Amino acid sequence: MPDVPDPAPGRPAPGHDQPLAPATIAVAAGRPAREPGAPVNQPPVLSSTYAAGGPVSYARVANPTWTALEQVLAGLEGPHATALAFASGMAAISAVAELAPVGATLIGQRVAYSGTRGLLTRWHGTGRIDLHEVAPDAAGLIAAIEAAPQVAMVWLETPTNPTLDVVDVRAVADAAHAAGALVVVDSTFATPLGQHALELGADVVVHSATKYLAGHSDVLLGAAVVADEQLAAQLGQHRILGGGIPGPMEAWLALRGLRTFPLRWERACANATELARRCVGHPAVARVRHLGLPEDPGHAVAARQMASFGAIVSLDLVGGAEAAEAVAAGTTLWLHATSLGGVESTLERRRRWPEESPDVPDGLLRLSVGIEDVEDLWDDLRRALDAVAP
Numbered sequence: 001m002p003d004v005p006d007p008a009p010g011r012p013a014p015g016h017d018q019p020l021a022p023a024t025i026a027v028a029a030g031r032p033a034r035e036p037g038a039p040v041n042q043p044p045v046l047s048s049t050y051a052a053g054g055p056v057s058y059a060r061v062a063n064p065t066w067t068a069l070e071q072v073l074a075g076l077e078g079p080h081a082t083a084l085a086f087a088s089g090m091a092a093i094s095a096v097a098e099l100a101p102v103g104a105t106l107i108g109q110r111v112a113y114s115g116t117r118g119l120l121t122r123w124h125g126t127g128r129i130d131l132h133e134v135a136p137d138a139a140g141l142i143a144a145i146e147a148a149p150q151v152a153m154v155w156l157e158t159p160t161n162p163t164l165d166v167v168d169v170r171a172v173a174d175a176a177h178a179a180g181a182l183v184v185v186d187s188t189f190a191t192p193l194g195q196h197a198l199e200l201g202a203d204v205v206v207h208s209a210t211k212y213l214a215g216h217s218d219v220l221l222g223a224a225v226v227a228d229e230q231l232a233a234q235l236g237q238h239r240i241l242g243g244g245i246p247g248p249m250e251a252w253l254a255l256r257g258l259r260t261f262p263l264r265w266e267r268a269c270a271n272a273t274e275l276a277r278r279c280v281g282h283p284a285v286a287r288v289r290h291l292g293l294p295e296d297p298g299h300a301v302a303a304r305q306m307a308s309f310g311a312i313v314s315l316d317l318v319g320g321a322e323a324a325e326a327v328a329a330g331t332t333l334w335l336h337a338t339s340l341g342g343v344e345s346t347l348e349r350r351r352r353w354p355e356e357s358p359d360v361p362d363g364l365l366r367l368s369v370g371i372e373d374v375e376d377l378w379d380d381l382r383r384a385l386d387a388v389a390p
């Protein structure tokens with residue numbers, strides 16, 4: 001395994017008193033030891049087994065390429081974090097959900113990533129857990145925590161996919177911990193640059209690193225990040241036995257993507273806020289959701305607990321589903337595709353998926369804003385919106 005790099009993530013570099021900034025950690029962490037002739041980058045290590053007697057035995061247990069990736073992910077999440085990489089966001093999510101005992105009560109949101117809701121609903125159906133799905137805000141979650149006789153886990157996304165509801169993590173974590181429950185935050189939309197959910201009281205943070213962290217729409221990868229060593233050990237066991245391990249090439253691609261993540265994130269967030277402003281008042285748009293808009297219902301809490309407002313814009317179209325589909329089909333630069341967080345801008349009507357929450361408006365178009373020139377993005381989007389304006 002590579003040595004902990006010099007400088008180490010989250011700790012002051014030699015000769016410095018300040019912990020390293022995230023933009024530095026993204027570049028400096030997860031590097032091979034600085035020895036004469038050593039490579040600059042951790043290479044993908046493609047080996048299923050290792051000569052006996054060393055620190056790594058078998059590739060389902062450990063891989064040096066994951067370790068490098070995990071050093072960057074942990075460093076970005078905070079100085080006391082431990083990160084575990086998984087084969088996908090859903091592999092991380094199922095390993096974390098496994099922490100709930102059989103039959104335990106789990107409180108979740110009625111609006112959240114459809115895959116997470118799908119998994120938890122399935123487990124509810126088989127009796128694996130007792131799932132209570134409630135309003136996606138802090139008030140809804142806290143009321144459910146207080147109403148249930150015993151809660152094992154509170155699962156929340158903030159901001160939510162795709163409606164951008166923001167949950168006051170501190171308030172929910174306080175209520176959940178008072179009830180003895182574990183708090184899981186899916187931070188995919190916020191990223192570790194946008195919010196440090198562990199510091200806000202979460203016990204586990206999950207990311208679909210497929211999205212902004214890897215950032216190039218070329219890899220599936222997930223991560224679970226914890227501060228508690230015992231939780232890290234439990235999740236490590238789930239990963240070994242569940243087998244949802246990241247491939248070394250995928251880990252390497254994600255690590256490569258992470259080097260430029262702070263730059264990409266800054267540009268994508270700035271583009272998103274500018275485009276959201278321009279969409280306000282467009283005759284085809286009934287409502288614009290973006291946390292950077294002062295009038296957005298999530299803005300106040302986001303401004304308090306987040307460091308950036310994210311790069312998603314959700315539009316409710318006056319013309320409903322038909323208009324949303326026409327806009328998605330009518331752009332030439334924006335790509336009509338599912339997923340998000342790549343360098344390229346994409347858009348889709350979320351309710352085209354039958355498994356999407358019925359609480360999501362039929363005409364909601366989710367825009368994943370990329371890093372292209374904002375004038376080019378606006379020109380293309382405006383034309384498609386003009387074409388469906390009543």
Ligand SMILES: *Cc1c(COP(=O)(O)O)cnc(C)c1O
Nearest residue numbers: 088089090113161188208210221
């Ligand atoms: C995409 C996504 C996931 C699932 O991640 P995969 O990498 O596709 O498995 C989980 N949560 C959120 C919020 C997502 O957007």
